Amino acid sequence: MKYSFLSAVAGVAVAAGLGATAASAATLDDVKAKGFVQCGVSTGLAGFSAPDDAGDWKGIDVDLCRGVAAAIFDDASAVKYSPLSAKERFTALQSGEIDILSRNTTWTMSRDTELGLNFAGVNYYDGQGFMVRKSLGVNSALQLSGASVCVQTGTTTELNLTDYFKANNMTYNPVVFEKLEEVNAAYDSNRCDVYTTDQSGLYAIRLGLSAPDDHVVLPEVISKEPLGPVVRQGDDQWFSIVKWVHFAMINAEELGVTSENVDEMMDSENPNIMRLLGKEGTFGEAVGLENDWAYQVIKNVGNYGEVFEANVGESTPLGIARGLNALWTNGGLQYAPPVR
Amino acid sequence: MAHTDGVADGTEDSGRASLIYDPKVRGVFFQAILIIVVAYLVYSGISNAAGNLARAGIASGFDFFGERAGFEIGQTLVHYTNDSTYFRAFLVGLLNTLMVSALGILFATIIGFIVGLARLSRNYLIRKLATVYVETLRNIPLLLQLLFWYKAVLAVLPNPRETGLEQGTTVLWTLNNRGLYIPRLIPEAGASAILVAAIIAIALWVVIGMWAGKRQMRTGQQFPTFLTGLAILVGLPLLTFFLTGMPFDVEFSALQGFNMSGGTVIRPEFIALLLGLSLYTASFIAEIVRAGILAVAKGQTEAAYALGLSPNHTSRLVIIPQAMRVIIPPLTSQYLNLTKNSSLAVAIGYPDLVAVFGGTVLNQTGQAVEVITITMLVYLTISLLTSAFMNWFNSRVALVER
Numbered sequence A: 001m002k003y004s005f006l007s008a009v010a011g012v013a014v015a016a017g018l019g020a021t022a023a024s025a026a027t028l029d030d031v032k033a034k035g036f037v038q039c040g041v042s043t044g045l046a047g048f049s050a051p052d053d054a055g056d057w058k059g060i061d062v063d064l065c066r067g068v069a070a071a072i073f074d075d076a077s078a079v080k081y082s083p084l085s086a087k088e089r090f091t092a093l094q095s096g097e098i099d100i101l102s103r104n105t106t107w108t109m110s111r112d113t114e115l116g117l118n119f120a121g122v123n124y125y126d127g128q129g130f131m132v133r134k135s136l137g138v139n140s141a142l143q144l145s146g147a148s149v150c151v152q153t154g155t156t157t158e159l160n161l162t163d164y165f166k167a168n169n170m171t172y173n174p175v176v177f178e179k180l181e182e183v184n185a186a187y188d189s190n191r192c193d194v195y196t197t198d199q200s201g202l203y204a205i206r207l208g209l210s211a212p213d214d215h216v217v218l219p220e221v222i223s224k225e226p227l228g229p230v231v232r233q234g235d236d237q238w239f240s241i242v243k244w245v246h247f248a249m250i251n252a253e254e255l256g257v258t259s260e261n262v263d264e265m266m267d268s269e270n271p272n273i274m275r276l277l278g279k280e281g282t283f284g285e286a287v288g289l290e291n292d293w294a295y296q297v298i299k300n301v302g303n304y305g306e307v308f309e310a311n312v313g314e315s316t317p318l319g320i321a322r323g324l325n326a327l328w329t330n331g332g333l334q335y336a337p338p339v340r
Numbered sequence B: 001m002a003h004t005d006g007v008a009d010g011t012e013d014s015g016r017a018s019l020i021y022d023p024k025v026r027g028v029f030f031q032a033i034l035i036i037v038v039a040y041l042v043y044s045g046i047s048n049a050a051g052n053l054a055r056a057g058i059a060s061g062f063d064f065f066g067e068r069a070g071f072e073i074g075q076t077l078v079h080y081t082n083d084s085t086y087f088r089a090f091l092v093g094l095l096n097t098l099m100v101s102a103l104g105i106l107f108a109t110i111i112g113f114i115v116g117l118a119r120l121s122r123n124y125l126i127r128k129l130a131t132v133y134v135e136t137l138r139n140i141p142l143l144l145q146l147l148f149w150y151k152a153v154l155a156v157l158p159n160p161r162e163t164g165l166e167q168g169t170t171v172l173w174t175l176n177n178r179g180l181y182i183p184r185l186i187p188e189a190g191a192s193a194i195l196v197a198a199i200i201a202i203a204l205w206v207v208i209g210m211w212a213g214k215r216q217m218r219t220g221q222q223f224p225t226f227l228t229g230l231a232i233l234v235g236l237p238l239l240t241f242f243l244t245g246m247p248f249d250v251e252f253s254a255l256q257g258f259n260m261s262g263g264t265v266i267r268p269e270f271i272a273l274l275l276g277l278s279l280y281t282a283s284f285i286a287e288i289v290r291a292g293i294l295a296v297a298k299g300q301t302e303a304a305y306a307l308g309l310s311p312n313h314t315s316r317l318v319i320i321p322q323a324m325r326v327i328i329p330p331l332t333s334q335y336l337n338l339t340k341n342s343s344l345a346v347a348i349g350y351p352d353l354v355a356v357f358g359g360t361v362l363n364q365t366g367q368a369v370e371v372i373t374i375t376m377l378v379y380l381t382i383s384l385l386t387s388a389f390m391n392w393f394n395s396r397v398a399l400v401e402r
């Protein structure tokens, strides 16, 4: 009795101690040593991060991790994935279990300042929406008073929902689950009238319902959900790498560099392209990478526009328009600082 | 503790040595060292964790308890809105856990005793059915059973709009996949008198029981304590109810838009969880009951019959009291299991402590270490209290030698 208690205490102390070493090491060195990037993704949200029929992870969030792997190893497949629920994701990153969290995660002030984390950019501008059965005959979220609402725990969704209903003097009954598939199943079996989450998520989830065409996503967007990759605080080099891989993909689109033409672009005289592709300057070395880091990202993964089109764009089942995620030059919000 | 006989008469110069070899002194010494080591480990564990959190830039502390929660909860036993504090949310989760555990324990015990007795029945069919029940339920993981019941409950129940109810017309009760709706009693002035009446009735029952026991010892005459007690318990509050002029307002539910509104609602998540926990734990309790009864020597029954006791009296006065001694200790651990298993609620969306506090609150505040520590302490406390109560109960039924 005494001894088991003692060893339990010792266990807690050791665990508390281990957390420290994992969190403070230089992530790039760790990643190089183990030979792959450990990437935290969702448990399966089509277009963002979901395994395909062959079991390979696909999606724009996945491609960000693949981009980081390409920049480090010249090999986009040097990634291992940890599927995480909304609730698990931050702990997994804090504890050092994953190197990057790239899992439709909303950048909020408290997450950025209180969790010991840093957001490295926005790879998808989203907003929260509602999905209902067409048979309800509802065409505006303002008609939803009294509804049962299915929602996933550990999301910004839970709070926005309350704010919205409160602001509009409406009531609702929440049905809260931890796992995505549980929320989906509950909504599908008609336990709830409404499903709410990021609009992109709603489109993805609708595809997995038993009769996708019976459901409609309502027009209202009730919040700002800038989704982006997250890293631990205290490792500026790693933070820069993730940030600049994302920027490189946007800059590449802006400069017209694609995975197809990147080899020809190596001969380009455009100084912006020369700097991006490492023909001029030593930008890669400054963050501990090779100078052709961005070339590798574009060659192996593609530019932002290519990634968007391949995973969530008009040609995919999700069929999402660029909208806010168009380049700033096309009236959207995607804008990257220059490589210089 | 061993006694130290030789030490008292030791001589002066052997005093030092005898102190070291004094088992009592050594005992105290090592206990003290142990406490110091444990205290140090706890202290360094806590300060290490706090230091690590600070270094990683993670906010910590317990201030969040007073902040506004800002989220809704699907089932609340105390008043709660999104403007309530995190502490209130914690309370809501805790009460939901306690409610499902308490009711689960009640139902599991009832079903368990019935099935346990059925396994000993002389009727072949009853015996086999009980065996099938026990072997099926205790061999399938509880999580699967919960998911099954939840799916089953949701699959069977219709949507509120498909139950043929008219919009706005109130109903006495209705069952749909949003829950079981029953009228809600809203207490008015004077309602608390009924509660007082119920408490008085219980006290009366106890007094009558004691009096009847004494009288039976003295005269051998029996008194129908149970029936009298029950009559008082029902009658007295009922009388007060009418005397105070029925101080309740009744609210019925009605279909309003998509959903029922008004009334009291028992959610499908709660029904599924209660069903799953009760049926699963009952299968273990059945075995405990069967073992307890079989543990009573056959000679006891024969002796009771020889004394002319009826079979009914034999089991009530001879078999069951003895079986209880064997039953209660393992029964206690089943109660503890049930309480802890109720945390599987999170899988079927029942807002228990783990779902509300260890889920939503943890995520909104980001204070994982604090929240998980408190959650663990709460379960520990519930378990220790349950054990303490059952130990007290056990000592009451334990063999008292005269």
Ligand SMILES: N[C@@H](CCC(=O)N[C@@H](CS)C(=O)NCC(=O)O)C(=O)O
Pocket: A041, A042, A043, A044, A045, A084, A085, A086, A104, A105, A106, A107, A152, A154, A155, A156, A157, A179, A180, A197, A198, A201, A202, A225, A227
């Ligand atoms: N962007 C929101 C919500 C993100 C979120 O978790 N969405 C859900 C529903 S779309 C999801 O992706 N779940 C996937 C999973 O749990 O694997 C946040 O960061 O809190």
